[in-house]
Amino acid sequence: MSSPIDYRNESTNAAKSKTKLSKLILLASYLVIWAVAIVVFWAFAVRHEGAMGYSLVFFWIILPATTLVVSFLIGRNDYWGRGKWVFSIGFGVMYMLAEYATFSMANNLAFGKVNMPEASMVPAGAAISLVGMALGYLVFIIRRKSQRRS
Helix, strand or coil: CCHHHHHHHHHHHHHHHHHHHHHHHHHHHHHHHHHHHHHHHHHHHCCCCCCHHHHHHHHHHHHHHHHHHHHHHHHHCCCCCCHHHHHHHHHHHHHHHHHHHHHHHHHHHHHHCCCCCCCCCHHHHHHHHHHHHHHHHHHHHHHHHHHHHH
């Protein structure tokens, strides 16, 4: 027969496992959307001269919205504690790499030279992430305070 301590340990382990899975799914979903953005560029935008539409849809809507939502969820669930704020830099780098893997790479291939990534895109992606994370963390704090009052 298991003791209450064994039950509590099993319950805690299940909760930790669920949290790890949630973190993994969250980051994987961002990476899949990011990769789809790159594939769509090379499959359609370059060949069909839809670069302007691609840029508007992916760099102004889809990638920023995805960054905002994922960052919000990280903040709302307080994933990684204080370390969560470092993820904003990672999101900024991914935003820069999306531009580099599409337009800059097409330019590199067309002119036979290698241009460095535009570091100025990192703050834009990081700012979007910080806004989402701050809003999510605000929701986390409000929920935590309301739970303590109950």
